[in-house]
Amino acid sequence: MLSSLWLxxxxxxxxxxxxxxxxxxxxxxxxxxxxxIGLAFAFLKLSRNPVANLxxxxxxxxxxxxxxxxLLMFLYFGISSIVVLTSFWAGSFALAIHAGAYVAEIFxxxxxxIDSGQHEAARSLGMSRRQSMRLIILPQAFRRAIPxxxxxxxxxxxxxxxxxxxxxxEIYSTAMTAAAANFKPFETYLVAGLYYLVLVLIFxxxxxxxxxxxxxxxxxxx
Amino acid sequence: MNVIETRNLHKHFGELHVLxxxxxxxxxxxxxxxxxxxxxxxxTLLRCLNFLEMPDEGSxxxxxxxxxxPARDDLDKVRERMGMVxxxxxxxPHKNVLNNITIAPENVKGxxxxxxxxxxxxxxxxxxxxxxxxxxxxxxxxxxxxxxAIARALAMDPEIMLFDEVTSAxxxxxxxxxxxxxxxxxxxxxxxxMVTHEMGFAREVADRVIMMDDGMIIEQGEPAGFxxxxxxxxxxxxxxxxxxx
Ligand SMILES: Nc1ncnc2c1ncn2[C@@H]1O[C@H](COP(=O)(O)OP(=O)(O)OP(=O)(O)O)[C@@H](O)[C@H]1O
Ligand SMILES: [Mg+2]
Numbered sequence: 001m002l003s004s005l006w007l008x009x010x011x012x013x014x015x016x017x018x019x020x021x022x023x024x025x026x027x028x029x030x031x032x033x034x035x036x037i038g039l040a041f042a043f044l045k046l047s048r049n050p051v052a053n054l055x056x057x058x059x060x061x062x063x064x065x066x067x068x069x070x071l072l073m074f075l076y077f078g079i080s081s082i083v084v085l086t087s088f089w090a091g092s093f094a095l096a097i098h099a100g101a102y103v104a105e106i107f108x109x110x111x112x113x114i115d116s117g118q119h120e121a122a123r124s125l126g127m128s129r130r131q132s133m134r135l136i137i138l139p140q141a142f143r144r145a146i147p148x149x150x151x152x153x154x155x156x157x158x159x160x161x162x163x164x165x166x167x168x169x170e171i172y173s174t175a176m177t178a179a180a181a182n183f184k185p186f187e188t189y190l191v192a193g194l195y196y197l198v199l200v201l202i203f204x205x206x207x208x209x210x211x212x213x214x215x216x217x218x219x220x221x222x
Numbered sequence: 223m224n225v226i227e228t229r230n231l232h233k234h235f236g237e238l239h240v241l242x243x244x245x246x247x248x249x250x251x252x253x254x255x256x257x258x259x260x261x262x263x264x265x266t267l268l269r270c271l272n273f274l275e276m277p278d279e280g281s282x283x284x285x286x287x288x289x290x291x292p293a294r295d296d297l298d299k300v301r302e303r304m305g306m307v308x309x310x311x312x313x314x315p316h317k318n319v320l321n322n323i324t325i326a327p328e329n330v331k332g333x334x335x336x337x338x339x340x341x342x343x344x345x346x347x348x349x350x351x352x353x354x355x356x357x358x359x360x361x362x363x364x365x366x367x368x369x370x371a372i373a374r375a376l377a378m379d380p381e382i383m384l385f386d387e388v389t390s391a392x393x394x395x396x397x398x399x400x401x402x403x404x405x406x407x408x409x410x411x412x413x414x415x416m417v418t419h420e421m422g423f424a425r426e427v428a429d430r431v432i433m434m435d436d437g438m439i440i441e442q443g444e445p446a447g448f449x450x451x452x453x454x455x456x457x458x459x460x461x462x463x464x465x466x467x
Contacts, residue, residue: 115312117308117310117312118312118314120274120308120312121306121308121312121313121314121371122314122326123274123298123301124272124274124301124304124305124306124375125301125302125325125326125330125374125375125378126298126299126301126302126326126330126331126378127298127326127329127330128298131329131330135325135329136314139316140314140315140316143316216358217315217316217318217358217359217360217361218360220357220358220360220361
């Protein structure tokens with residue numbers, strides 16, 4: 001069995017390598033967008049404007065209440081009479097819109113978790129609302145958001161496998177194609193799983209490093 | 223001239239009428255200590271002075287003799303002129319000590335970094351922490367944190383300092399070092415309003431002691447007379463409670 005596993009790894013090495021690149025691109029693009037969307041909707045949700053709140057709640061509610069695959073199909077096939085997106089971009093947008101809702105909640109929670117005394121101290125020094133947010137609250141909130149964001153990013157990385165159903169040649173669709181051709185589904189899907197696992201592990205280490213780097217005070221205190 | 227003054231200051235939190243017509247005037251270089259039971263509105267009064275809380279319509283707060291109109295005046299500019307120190311310090315945990323002090327002068331006043339550092343170092347020596355500029359707030363004792371918080375407020379070169387129970391969260395052995403800094407400031411001529419339960423300090427440093435109860439100033443006077451012969455029954459009760467605690 002080990003030898004046939006090696007055979008599959010060897011046989012599809014370049015296909016999986018290329019697929020890994022596509023998976024990483026999908027993940028990177030969608031999560032970068034998700035952070036922008038998430039931050040924007042976190043502010044809408046924290047705003048005192050009821051229309052902004054409604055908008056944020058509607059977005060988060062809809063995304064939470066519907067499966068990602070539906071959103072994927074909707075963006076690729078459903079609205080093709082209005083806008084035609086390539087499968088890569090339909091996939092990226094769907095992943096971004098989906099993850100954005102969760103990222104919004106992560107940012108909102110992180111911002112709200114900062115002691116209101118921090119804002120008051122900043123204001124008492126003459127800082128505007130904006131300066132207090134930018135210089136005092138957000139830097140602390142970002143640090144607090146890193147662990148849950150890292151978690152959400154891992155989910156996003158794995159969710160990118162659903163884009164296979166739009167025909168994007170990422171890791172999962174490459175595995176499907178390979179398994180159909182080599183009649184070794186056991187080994188092939190095992191290899192696909194290993195690719196994801198390794199990516200997630202690398203990512204976990206990177207997130208941990210980032211967190212350490214962004215919290216020099218915690219290191220000093222320890 | 224009065225640095226700060228309130229006229230008929232009222233404050234509601236919803237139905238709760240917390241300040242019920244406070245008239246307070248603090249002269250230049252004057253040290254005013256406010257005492258009173260919990261919930262009497264001491265913190266709210268301080269917070270109305272720098273508009274962290276909005277006074278009710280019809281109340282007046284004057285800074286250097288000019289009425290501040292929250293609708294028209296830039297309150298950020300008003301707050302720049304008043305320093306505030308809180309019971310729980312609220313140092314910025316993501317900034318080291320030096321940057322806690324420089325962040326406002328640099329970003330609010332546009333002070334060049336080099337100048338802001340110089341100001342910060344000078345203030346750190348003044349509060350007795352010249353060797354802590356690179357430390358993180360999490361590495362400091364409560365007394366050290368509070369002294370940094372005082373330096374941070376002073377870095378904006380305020381006309382008046384507001385202290386809200388700045389020693390209440392400290393271990394007893396750390397209280398003196400903070401009070402010493404406040405006393406030095408008073409000796410240097412800083413105008414200040416201080417809410418405190420440290421009666422010994424009030425007696426020694428205050429020019430005037432004010433007793434608040436139920437959202438009103440019920441009695442005030444220079445400390446010697448105030449502590450020796452309080453006239454109001456509520457003041458007597460309060461003093462006997464805090465002095466024998
Ligand atoms: N933001 C707020 N919202 C609602 N009620 C408030 C708020 N801030 C203060 N209060 C209420 O106003 C009253 C006065 O509070 P304040 O903090 O000014 O009292 P204090 O004299 O400083 O008391 P302490 O000695 O306990 O600090 C209290 O009943 C308090 O519960
Ligand atoms: Mg108080």
